[in-house]
Amino acid sequence: MHVAQTKDTLSDIYLASLKIRNTVFVKEQGxxxxxxxxxxxxxxxxxxxxxxxxxxxxxxxxxPIDAKTMKLQRMAVPKDYRGHGCGRILIEGAEAFAKAHHIEKITLGAQLTAQDFYQKLGYQAEGEVFLDADMPHIKMTKTL
Structure with a gap:
């Protein structure tokens, strides 16, 4: 397995990302x-x-939130690939990218159903539960 990244919204990597996001967020979660x-x-x-x-x-x-902070968003793994470590591998690859770019902190809004997943990767819950797209979320952060 390998992790690829892009800022180019015309690239094949971005289009692959959109396809997964459409499957998970739009079709599966509504x-x-x-x-x-x-x-x-x-x-x-x-x-x-x-x-x-x-x-x-x-x-x-x-x-990017500021020079030292990134917000992790749109994390999605299609049903057929869940439970096989794909999410962990992807986050570890993204965190390596962040460290190489001198990012010190990552924040995210975790769906409550994914809170334990992020906690196992070192993210800590903060504050109160909030709604995003009508689903309960919790803010989480990790210092790199």
Missing amino acids: VPLALEVDENEALAVHFVLYDDQNQSVATLRFL
């Missing part, structure tokens, strides 16, 4: 497309995990 694809697409770094057959199996994006 998030409106207008909320899922937003004005921050061109500002973000998009990551895709590819398996050994070069199939895209997971995605996320990092949105």
Whole structure:
């Protein structure tokens, strides 16, 4: 498996990311497309995990908050690939990218169903539960 990243919204990597996000967020979870694809697409770094057959199996994006902080967003793994470590591998690859670019902190809004997943990777919950796309989330952070 390998992780690829891009800021190019015309690239094959970005298009693979959108395909996964559409499958998971729009089709599976019912998030409106207008909320899922937003004005921050061109500002973000998009990551895709590819398996050994070069199939895209997971995605996320990092949105810069400031010079030292990134926000992890749009983390998605299709049902067929969940429970196989794809999310962990992708996040570890994205965190390596962040460290190489002198990022010190990553924040995210985790769906409550994914809170334990992120905690196992070192993210800590902060604050109160909030709604995003009508789903309960919790803010989480990790210092690199």
